[in-house]
Amino acid sequence: AQSVSQHNHHVILSEAASLELGCNYSYGGTVNLFWYVQYPGQHLQLLLKYFSGDPLVKGIKGFEAEFIKSKFSFNLRKPSVQWSDTAEYFCAVNAGNTDKLIFGTGTRLQVFP
Amino acid sequence: DAGVIQSPRHEVTEMGQEVTLRCKPISGHDYLFWYRQTMMRGLELLIYFNNNVPIDDSGMPEDRFSAKMPNASFSTLKIQPSEPRDSAVYFCASSLTTSPADTQYFGPGTRLTVL
Numbered sequence: 001a002q003s004v005s006q007h008n009h010h011v012i013l014s015e016a017a018s019l020e021l022g023c024n025y026s027y028g029g030t031v032n033l034f035w036y037v038q039y040p041g042q043h044l045q046l047l048l049k050y051f052s053g054d055p056l057v058k059g060i061k062g063f064e065a066e067f068i069k070s071k072f073s074f075n076l077r078k079p080s081v082q083w084s085d086t087a088e089y090f091c092a093v094n095a096g097n098t099d100k101l102i103f104g105t106g107t108r109l110q111v112f113p
Numbered sequence: 114d115a116g117v118i119q120s121p122r123h124e125v126t127e128m129g130q131e132v133t134l135r136c137k138p139i140s141g142h143d144y145l146f147w148y149r150q151t152m153m154r155g156l157e158l159l160i161y162f163n164n165n166v167p168i169d170d171s172g173m174p175e176d177r178f179s180a181k182m183p184n185a186s187f188s189t190l191k192i193q194p195s196e197p198r199d200s201a202v203y204f205c206a207s208s209l210t211t212s213p214a215d216t217q218y219f220g221p222g223t224r225l226t227v228l
Contacts, residue, residue: 103156
């Protein structure tokens, strides 16, 4: 069965620090990968996604993620975080032959000014 | 478009009571998903529909949970009887297809508290 692991449960950073959130998945075939973000009091929204082509994907608000097939990873990065990036971040995977998104347990990011 | 609409936004009920959560997907979207979010388990898919037909309900925790989609613009998730461990945020999402090129759009969620 597919699964998604997000090892960082809670990350605390100061503004301007660099961010990298880990995401690993377990599935050997074709996958589609997503990062969703949930700002405080808001619903989940798509940050970025990968389904083919360039493994380095750029999303909204300066976020990017790199798909490394050999490591089964899809880590999220941002060179310089802002206070407004405080949110919960969810990695999700969809295997090529299913309709379902499998989500990780999420990483809570707190950015202090 | 108003996006995915869920009601109520908050529900507080007592153990043993019936709870009904409602969802209106984005018009034209053929897929509707129900998720549950808890601190311990994160975001779990409960059930999803395609063209009003339930496709996979393997995530529904037990028989106390049921979901229906009587038409393309409305779905309900019912818990009967409710228990304190059902306390969670329940999200509804919809998408045009399940192609990775299409995004799942989430509603604001219903925060359920069972006392």
